[in-house]
Amino acid sequence: MISSIAPSTLKQYSSSLKRWWSFCHQNRIDIYTFNVTKILDFLTELFSSGSNYGTINSARSALALLISPEVGTDFRIKRFFKGVENLRPGRPRYEITWDPHIVLKYLSSRDNKSIPLDFLDKKLAMLLALTTAHRAQTLSLTDIRNIEVTSDKILIKIPDRIKTSKRTRPQPVLLLPYFKERPQVCVATTLQVYMEKTKTLSSIHTDLKPVDQTSIEGKWYRHDHVQCSLYSPCEHIKGRSYGYQLRCDQENSGLVLQFKNLCSFL
Template sequence: MVRRGIPSVSIDIMMASFSSNTLNQYNSSLRSWWLYCKDNKLDFCDSNSTILLQYLTEKFNLGASYSTLNSHRSALSILLGQDVTCNDNTKRFFKGVYRLKPPLSKYNATWDPKLVLDYLSNYFPNDSLTLKNLSLKTITLLALASAQRMQTLSLIKIKNITFDSEKIIIKIDDLIKTSRPGIHQPLIVLPYIKENPKVCPAVTLKHYIDKTSFLRLQEEYIFISYQKPHKRVCSQTLSHWVKLILEQSGIDTKLYGAHSTRHASTSAAHRKGVNLEVIRKAAGWSESSHVFLKYYNKDVSTSTESEFVNAIFE
């Protein structure tokens, strides 16, 4: 960065623009580039688009996917600048990669949330459940009801949960994967499913908070381990909990992981006519995002915000 004219006193601030997950991902790409430069006696920090295209072509010929190559380009833009990584020649190269090896959806089909909800109906009444079963039930229902990533759900804090007679509202104030200037933070709305209390995410969440209140002590984040010493759990642990429920529900967990709850719930809501903008807002996609439409481009009818959850849990 210094060689690109960035003041050394500004580097720490600029590096703060990257999340820890992004930096971990970039480290792999930067190491790969460093080895390539070392083998070919090239300057690691100073290159041009010709050399970059040679490097990316070598990776492509070794089987790298479009997304992997794009990750390499994003990482190298830190070193080489966008004049090298995003010029006309590089853009044309990526258009060619897209046509030769188009990125595919991880799932060709999805599972019906009803399978999981029918299974979780057996986890009732909530006050009779062990802490483990209540924890697994709560995170799975919350994942389906919110269509949020596990990272986002792991950041829920007790102080940011608001209860009223009709619904529970959860604000997320920590930075997440999609946080950027001008973009609103997630707002999770859980209406009470009075017709189906056995799998009502709002009711289950209240029971979970009550049951863990004397265990969490000063812990501000809602999800804690069901084993002593009951410390906060990370997003990977929450994913493991959800995957256990999916497996017990008969879902093929060799194919579907915890993240598939996001795919399953938005697809179910779409099939039942929930407005596309409501789905986008619930899942945290921007108004211009085509992530959902790319795979589910069908007419939908007008719907209210609460109907996203109602469509899944009715």
């Protein structure tokens, strides 16, 4: 049963459930009892503390999972949320976005073959993000074993489960066409240069073993993921680290950031 819930969802619910347990302990009530009055008192307490609609709605979902699905369907609780929406309507996180031309102009001034590897790593991250418009989580799962190179494009299949994965929805395939007119911002060319430079990058990933311990002592094959940490241990980078690389590219290009997070990529 627990496998039906994504780890990220459980992590999101944990905070609400801890507050619910504390509320029940203070009011001497059973945490598993479906009591509409007490649940409304708890949700009202969250609203009074300044929580937004999304946070309160997440708490409702957590209680529906813990207590009963009726928490999400009861007409009184629905009416309460209608009032929350009217009093504290949700707003988009950002009303403007940054100009990608500034970043592309900066990246095009750096030659793929001469720039340091750490800069090439960040450049590839940004070009992949701008070309595919996928989440950082998806881009961090690119695997060299799932790359198909043709004469006019590169295809990267993403078989791993991601946030938007569903049983009836096909897994994403990243399409990277060659941009021969401007090779310095061509994501396919940059990817090939990056893979060539990192093909012998050492890794201490536990799943990877040397072919011959005697002849290749202490050396390990590169991680199967396209982009990995350039510092020991050389493990593949995850979504948050990928977002950090994108922010570095923006800052280095002179783009003034007015955003707390990169909602386009995280």
